[in-house]
Amino acid sequence: MKSDRAANSWAYVEFPYDLKELYGKGNLVPVIIRFDDQTYRGSVAKMGGKYPMLLIKKDILDKLGKTVGEDVLVTVTLDESPRVVEIPDELKAQFVQNKSAKEAYEKMAYSHRREFSEWISSAKKVDTREERAKKAIEMILSKQKRS
Numbered sequence: 001m002k003s004d005r006a007a008n009s010w011a012y013v014e015f016p017y018d019l020k021e022l023y024g025k026g027n028l029v030p031v032i033i034r035f036d037d038q039t040y041r042g043s044v045a046k047m048g049g050k051y052p053m054l055l056i057k058k059d060i061l062d063k064l065g066k067t068v069g070e071d072v073l074v075t076v077t078l079d080e081s082p083r084v085v086e087i088p089d090e091l092k093a094q095f096v097q098n099k100s101a102k103e104a105y106e107k108m109a110y111s112h113r114r115e116f117s118e119w120i121s122s123a124k125k126v127d128t129r130e131e132r133a134k135k136a137i138e139m140i141l142s143k144q145k146r147s
Contacts (some may be wrong), residue, residue, distance in 0.1 A: 010058055011068050012093050013077070014051040015044050023078060027052070028109075030083060034075040041079055043111065047073045083110040088120045090133035108140070115146040 007023045010064045013035075023029045031054075054074065056064075058122050066072060087095075094104035103114060116136050123129040139146060 011056045011061060012053040013056065013072065013074050014049070015054055016051050019044060019046070019052055030079040030110075032077045034077075035060055035072050036064055036066075041083075044076070080084045085110065085113040085117050086121075088117055088129060088133065089138060090126075090129045091117065091120055094137045096134045098137055098141075103139045104140050104143075112145050116140070119146050 019029050020026050027046045029052075029080075031042060031044055033040050033042055033054055035056055040057070040060055042055060044054055046052045054076065056072070061067070064072065072116075095105070105116070120129050120132045120136060123132055136146070
C-alpha cells in the first residue's frame with residue numbers, strides 16, 4: 001500500500017493488469033474491492049503512473065487499522081450493478097430551487113455524486129446538513145469536486 005498525500009488521508013494499491021484486456025474498458029472500471037475484511041465499491045483508474053490504481057479512502061484505512069506501507073490483501077471483482085447514489089433530503093430541497101445544479105449533478109461521475117451525498121449526510125445537525133447542501137450547490141455550479 002502506498003500514498004502520495006500527507007497525513008494518510010488516502011492510499012493506493014497498484015493494479016498490475018491491462019484494463020482493456022481484462023475488462024474490455026480502458027479506464028474507470030467499476031469494481032467491488034475487498035481490502036482485507038473491508039468491502040468498497042470504487043473504480044480502477046489510470047492516474048498517470050505505470051499501472052492503474054485502486055484508491056483506499058481514509059475511512060477504509062481507519063477500519064483496517066493500517067497505515068501506508070503495510071500489506072493489505074486485495075480482491076477485485078467487476079461491479080456490474082447499477083451505481084445509484086441516495087440524495088440527501090437537504091440536497092433534494094436545493095435542487096428544487098436550482099434545476100441547473102441538479103442537471104450538472106446528474107452528469108457528474110458516480111464517485112463525485114457519492115462524495116457530495118456522503119459529505120452532506122455525515123453531518124449530525126440538520127443546520128449543518130442544510131449549510132453543506134447550499135455549499136454543494138455552489139460547488140456543483142462552479143464545477144468543483146468534493147474530495
